[in-house]
Amino acid sequence: MTDLEYMDRAEAVLQAIELACDRINDDSDADIDNQRVGGMITLTFANRSQIVINLQKPLQEIWLAARSGGYHYQFDGSQWQDTKGQGEFFAHLSREASAQAGQPLVFSS
Template identity: 75%
Template sequence: MTDLEYMDRAEALLASVEACCDRINEATDADIDNQRVGGMITLVFQDRSQIVINLQKPLQEVWLATRAGGFHYRFDGTRWKDTKGEGEFFADLSRYASQQAGEPLLFSP
């Protein structure tokens, strides 16, 4: 994948996360504060815990940092897969955000 293709896909991922936060805030009491600076989004939950999503252009990866740990994702042609082969970005984000918010949340592309 070229750098331009990576950036297009990675920017679409970040835009989806932002749109999901807006939808979640309208539909639930989760009240996620999302702040974007360049290629990084920080999600802040009511208990002040955070999830950070960060683009890693040189590696063509997206990194996810949660209370549960840090994870790296690479686009496999159809979706963003954990580089250790253990998960998919939006499923993992949904799981960890739900844990930190204390209620079920769904993030999707």
């Protein structure tokens, strides 16, 4: 994948996260504050815990940091998969955000 292809796909992920936060805040009382600076989004939950998602252009990866740890994702041709076999990015983000918000939350592409 070229750097341009990576940036297009990675940018789509960040936009999907921002849109999902807006939808979740409209449809629930989760109250997720999402702040974006360049290639990084910080999600802050009501309990002050955070999830940070950032782009790693040199590695063509997306990194996710949550209370449970840090995770790296690479595009496999159809979706962003954890480099250590822990699953797909949006499914993992949904689990982590649900745990930190204390209620079921769904993020998707």
